[in-house]
Amino acid sequence: MRYAVPMAWDTAATRQALLDAGARQFAERGFAGARMDAIGADAGVNKERVYQYFGNKRGLFDAVLADRLGDLLGAAHAPSPGSGAAGIAAYAGALFDRFAERPELARLLAWESLELDGAADAVARTARCASQADVLASALPGLSPAAAQQLLLSIVTLCAGWWTLARVSEMVAPGSDAPARRAVLVTQAEALARAA
Amino acid sequence: MRYAVPMAWDTAATRQALLDAGARQFAERGFAGARMDAIGADAGVNKERVYQYFGNKRGLFDAVLADRLGDLLGAAHAPSPGSGAAGIAAYAGALFDRFAERPELARLLAWESLELDGAADAVARTARCASQADVLASALPGLSPAAAQQLLLSIVTLCAGWWTLARVSEMVAPGSDAPARRAVLVTQAEALARAA
DNA sequence: CCCAATTGCAAACGGATGGTTGGAGATGCG
DNA sequence: CGCATCTCCAACCATCCGTTTGCAATTGGG
Incomplete structure (x- = not known):
């Protein structure tokens, strides 16, 4: 036809x-x-x-x-070795910016967790996450690999959370917007890095 | 018939x-x-x-x-007035425990954010969130209401994140389990409270 | 006891939907 | 130029699925 x-x-x-x-x-x-x-x-x-x-x-x-989502965490500007809590704070800001410019990324992460029993391309992505945790460990001398993983997990969770838990954000912090939330997360990432 | x-x-x-x-x-x-x-x-x-x-x-x-989800945040044991960072840390642990005993709660929060444009029963739940933020403000003298909201939002995001971003957790912190994650979040909540 | 109203069920309806089919059009090789 | 293969489309199929319908069973009041 x-x-x-x-x-x-x-x-x-x-x-x-x-x-x-x-x-x-x-x-x-x-x-x-x-x-x-x-x-x-x-x-x-x-x-x-x-x-x-x-x-x-x-x-x-x-x-x-x-x-x-293949290299989501690496796409944000990584902290330099020895850059300390300030480097971690900057990384959190960069990751938040990454999510802000492409909000579908955080949402896809959330859908993946809710709808699938295992992540897509899990082996490759797990390896990349390990690399990224190593980058954080090198930014904070004395940080164990396990502690670096936990710190990275919290930073990702907090940064993505503005989109993955958008309704919660609206109810808990009704007066906040993305720039205000970003500023808080940068400060909070620094505090987490200091305590790690 | x-x-x-x-x-x-x-x-x-x-x-x-x-x-x-x-x-x-x-x-x-x-x-x-x-x-x-x-x-x-x-x-x-x-x-x-x-x-x-x-x-x-x-x-x-x-x-x-x-x-x-009506009174999710209030269902966890609230910090006492003046209980400081330790009270906030304990609250984070209690909230994590709440999610652990009823994992459908975190998942429902996530589905709500992904699938709806507005939260269910938003007015009542927003009021309850404001009350809970006030509780955190009273636990940390000198904390502004806006800062209390941001702190509460981060604590909820981190605690729920173990379930709402379960696939991310598996890739970023593959060796972690719920008790290990809980311990980290309690420490991190204390650090956030100190920096608030 | 009778009857109106309410609650609950099995079956059906009409539209939605993931996936398939048959064939047209484009491409590339001899 | 002809033909085999590949890419793409419109239409279709079988099943799914939210919702409705007709009626049975229960309840409560007079």
């Missing part, structure tokens, strides 16, 4: 468009709530292409999580 | 059973992922009863959130 538009090939662009649309739709509505029709429409591609490139809805979700 | 079992009335029990089943199913799968058939089966009640008592699926979800 005649199609609405001429149908040129662009395999890489189609796949990327589906990943981008999938990221938007899964961030907004989660795995269960996202609709294949909506993903296709958002991508400007027929939804049948998802099955060709990713296998099924779950395959696309895993691909989106791996693609978007 | 003949029913599978005799059909006695118990209005209050039926409503409670649906709330309890709804809490379990919504905590596990979220609003979009929960199934009305499964809620009815879990409650041991015909799913049609949800429409009689709560209007529709969304009405049940709102009722569950209001019922389970």
